[in-house]
Amino acid sequence: MSDYYLAVLVLDDEDFEEEVINLWAEKNARAITALDCEQFLMPRNFNRDDLPLFPGLSALTELERSERRLLFALVKSREALQQLYEETRHNTGADIKPGKALFFGLPLALVQGL
Numbered sequence: 001m002s003d004y005y006l007a008v009l010v011l012d013d014e015d016f017e018e019e020v021i022n023l024w025a026e027k028n029a030r031a032i033t034a035l036d037c038e039q040f041l042m043p044r045n046f047n048r049d050d051l052p053l054f055p056g057l058s059a060l061t062e063l064e065r066s067e068r069r070l071l072f073a074l075v076k077s078r079e080a081l082q083q084l085y086e087e088t089r090h091n092t093g094a095d096i097k098p099g100k101a102l103f104f105g106l107p108l109a110l111v112q113g114l
Contacts, residue, residue, distance in 0.1 A: 029073035
């Protein structure tokens with residue numbers, strides 16, 4: 001089993017992208033990648049009273065859509081992942097909270113090519 005973890009940051013404000021990438025590089029994150037992406041969410045204020053009498057399927061499934069930046073990198077341990085999260089939260093302008101940024105980590109079973 002691999003000791004690597006995948007750190008993922010979905011960033012609402014691309015102004016902080018370079019700052020985060022530089023920090024991650026300083027913290028020995030490997031294979032840092034940034035992608036443009038779109039996020040789709042159900043409206044939080046979904047209210048049945050707003051629906052027409054005979055709603056179409058599109059009215060029931062309308063999603064909020066917003067552009068985001070997706071950053072991900074490999075780190076060598078769970079402790080390194082936790083440290084990367086803490087450093088990102090405290091030492092960059094990235095505001096990790098709902099609607100602003102989302103950070104998560106995943107254990108990786110296999111890593112080849114580093």
